[in-house]
Amino acid sequence: MNGPHDLGGAHGFGVLPLEDNEPLFHAAWERRAFAVTLAMGATGSWNIDMSRYARERTPPAEYLASSYYRLWFEGLVRLLEECGLATRDEIALGRMRRPSAPVKRVLKAEDVAKVLARGGPVERDTQTAPAFAVGDRVRARVMNPHGHTRLPRYVRGHLGTIERIHGCHVFPDTNAAREGECPHWLYGVVFDAGEVWGEARAGDSLHLDLWEPYLERA
């Protein structure tokens, strides 16, 4: 979706909010929002692409005015409702009004280290061969899907060169829509910064990891 999250190249956001001795969390609630988001992720009720898609559907004005953990919180609320795990009333009230829905697993304290260490690798076996080889010239497709995608707007239509083949990775566009992992080849693609931004940028380059459906031969 062409949402407020797709920020590459936008102007007007001002200087960086640099802080000396920055705390890991800026308020007590951020700590809790972080932990409940990870713990709910561990129930297996959704995948990471659904989480990102839920956050980026925060209405644009609200998205840009929200801190990172606020966005996590709003995304979590959206997923709980959409997955039928809680209603908006229950969430506002903080009390159960309807029975729980079954979840695949509940993260226990003693399993946290193991679950974090395992993570969620997204490389998958495949019988297909990659369509592109290192050194091939490609163009990032011009596309504007309504759903989730990881092809940033600022490279669409631009020419790049394949510099690495990462393997066959879960495809976020389908995975976020609960339409399956549909793994595709993922490539490291280098773009010339001057070509992307339309001005001379002696030697500077942009490097993006893009799935095969995002690319066409140039």
Added chain:
Amino acid sequence: MELRVRALESLLVEKGYVDPPALDVLIETYEKQVGPRNGAAVVARAWSDPAFMQALRDDATAAIASMGFTGRQGEHMVAVENTPDTHNMVVCTLCSCYPWPVLGLPPAWYKSPAYRSRAVIEPRSVLGEFGVTLSGETAIRVWDSTAEVRYLVVPRRPEGTEGMDEADLACLVTRDSMVGTGLALTPEEARARGLLA
């Protein structure tokens, strides 16, 4: 937000989806155990041991795992090396993807719209706000890590550090130098900050 988050947490506990002690362990893990000292140890070893540097180039995920750093948001790692004529810098323009096992949770600036929007279009001005000025000859490579591959910048080893061991070298490696928004500290800078004896 305090009240909304507290309400949500009580609801999730009441529904049986969340086990409260697990929440405390999750917080403790990222507050106490996982952070940029992990990445600094990786960089210090890469500076000290050419075989490890080669392993990092060949398969960063495996090389980093050999030091015990694995898992969530570091499942697929790539190390990118700064050289006299190239500087690497990492961003995620679409959210705030960051290599947690080696750097911990990202700082606020990394997640800010200012960094996410500007890093790709005006990296030199972004670096300027961090006090880093590169010569016009240095090419900047900006890695927009929007897939599940996470990047660790290996900063250049400062001059005058030939005799230093890995533990001391790690004191020169800042979080920002591994994101590419800073450079490794000289021993003098590290001493001035009280990071090195």
